Amino acid sequence: MRPTPRDASPRRYLMCPPAHFKVTYSINPWMDPTKPVDLPLALAQWEDLRDRYRALGHTVELLEPAPDLPDMVFAANGATVVDGRVLGARFAYPERSDEAAAHLDWFRRNGYPDADVRVPEHVNEGEGDFAVTASWILAGRGFRSSPLALAEAQEFFGRPVIGLELVDPRYYHLDTALCVLDDARDEIMYYPAAFSPGSRTVLERLFPDALVVEEPEAAVLGLNAVSDGRHVLLPQAAVGLFEPLRARGFEPIGMDLSELLKGGGSVKCCTQELRPAG
Template sequence: MCPPAHFRVAYCINPWMDPRKPVDPAIALFQWEDLRDRYRALGHTVEILDPEPGLPDMVFAANGATVVDGRVLGAKFANPERAAEAPAHLAWFRARAVGFADIREPEHVNEAEGDFAVTSSWLLAGQGFRSSPLAHDEAQEFFGRPVISLELTDPRYYHLDTALAVLDDAADEIMYYPGAFSPGSRQVLARLFPDALLATAEDAAVFGLNAVSDGLHVLLPREAAGLAAALRERGYEPLGVDMTEFHKAGGSVKCCTMELRPPAA
């Protein structure tokens, strides 16, 4: 995670961003610290990346790299406003000799966990607004995992992590909003994940799918009440979080969280 020391809406690179609607820095910090503390209370380790001046979106740590089995594929941002975030993330990994031995700078545009979602069987990969489909081939070759390309068609859901979340990676269980995807991608998701939890348009619109699950606890925006109820019915424990300041920039729980997946035992 990266503290929101410099977080603000300084430009517009997605439909949610409006510089005329300023962020309250104090509230943003309180919300971010609450999310961090919830992870720790659940027994998770939280590593901190120091924020850098001039990079207001660096708080969205999910976009900095993708880590699978301890291997790190860096990001290459589509928008120049965020380009300098990529080397900052890779420098953090390179400074840690233990656990991250294979670190790669990408050739093609990918916005990391914004558009990559990991299950035990698949690497789900979004395209259409940010990440290049060429990055999907690159990720498959690097991680040695089959990549499933999914086309995003609604600009409000410009990253895969705004339209789909992994609930249980070991069981290949996900939740997603069908309306964010092309017809063909909806068919692929229905075939691969016939028991997936389908979110409503109302829950998707409040970033309900920009969530993080540890296989039991699901941290998601508190406004997604319908999704929370559906998760309870499936045996999960939803934990509503207030991330409204980050919604102003088009992000929420998952956007603020990069998952560090260690090598398999």
Template sequence: MRTATRRRYLMCPPAYFDVAYSINPWMDPAKPVDRAIAMAQWERLRDTYLAHGHAVETIEPVPGLPDMVFTANAATVVDGSVLLARFRHAERADEAAAYRTWFHHHGYADVREPVLINEGEGDFVVAGPRILAGAGFRTDRGAHGEAQEIFGLPVISLVLVDERFYHLDTALAVLDDNEIMYYPPAFSPGSQKLLRQLYPDAIVATDDDAAVLGINAVSDGRHVVLPQAARHLVAELRSRGFEVTGVDVSELLKAGGAVKCCTLELR
């Protein structure tokens, strides 16, 4: 029997969600966005976390910041210490100030300003005793050392090579302290070899899983929430004893985000 650990998450309602620019291959401003559908999908995701016994904090969305719904990119939080994001693209840069204010107003005493570009839990994935860190498109590789100094955990650098999987959390998800699922073609050959050594029993996603950002998932050690269209991953997870909830995030996918992108864990 797998054991769930109660978590605290930070989420942001998609009140101003839109695809007004293109900073990743999923985004096409010519395709219309239905904000009401996006809100309904987001609410279903939040309610799923609450039903699993987790706590969900929310931050007020800011007009003109359509990607603020993707809270995972805002920071990395470990043992109450916060490393804020420094966004690569100007379109998202103003999100950092909104999140900085939220952390200060909610009692976080150790809030660090980054020196180098990092995009929070988009590229820093906490995996038990280590942090898996992505580089190649958004986060500077030098920021991996910055995170290691702040959190005192070993940081394993992984190189992303497919621009569709521009953040680590679009290509890899932690299921518990020692288990992951990932999509090998998103990584450089050396990073693939390293992942095979670290996680020989990992669940390997298919091309179809990757095409719906199925790896962009959240696990509490027992319950896994992921895009419902990732049917292969759903079956694999259930075969390993996880309880799986598939959710529809098709509207949010238009901006290149899914379940994990909307979820920042407050450790």
């Protein structure tokens, strides 16, 4: 069978340099404050990701890092943008709570009208737990985001929101267990064992042709990836995903973000997508 022809579409991303990145607390199973962070290496790896996006024709906007917020590099958690509307984040842990205001300030300074920017009532961690396809918004819950955030997102965006229960603490956000490969075709890849039995059944029904990922690739955060519809940027350690992606017509691009993995994040965690209106 010949691979499906793939077309990349230009994207606009928001990223934050890891100028103050460090691991001094532990709020997910990947974080170990006893393991030192090589900050120059973390910055070089992040710059490689930023530069790769730009080389592929995408726009990268920058969020100014704050010295007292070491996890701001994980910009995907700061908001969710759909159809030009911004649902801010409300973080589950106090260590990250001030990031939410920094993100909303950026949107207001960059031309987003107040009517399209919402301060959330319920805990959600942005694109960490919200993934956007053509037909749905998929919403993770169980470790960080509140179940009440699902109804809030559906009401604000006017799109159907599908709740998915996460059950393995290593996959504490949806973006560690599921990736949207083609948001125009409702095509995803995911790791079934990260989800409850009922949520696995929902995924099987909604996405019968999904790329189902095995544990070795999930365990290196191989699903914490970003796709523009053709190119899939993912952790280079997820070697078992490269051929399955190529067989579907995608072009996988391995990225080394090993220093940022010490904070529990990789490609997607560093990348918030700014989806335009319309």
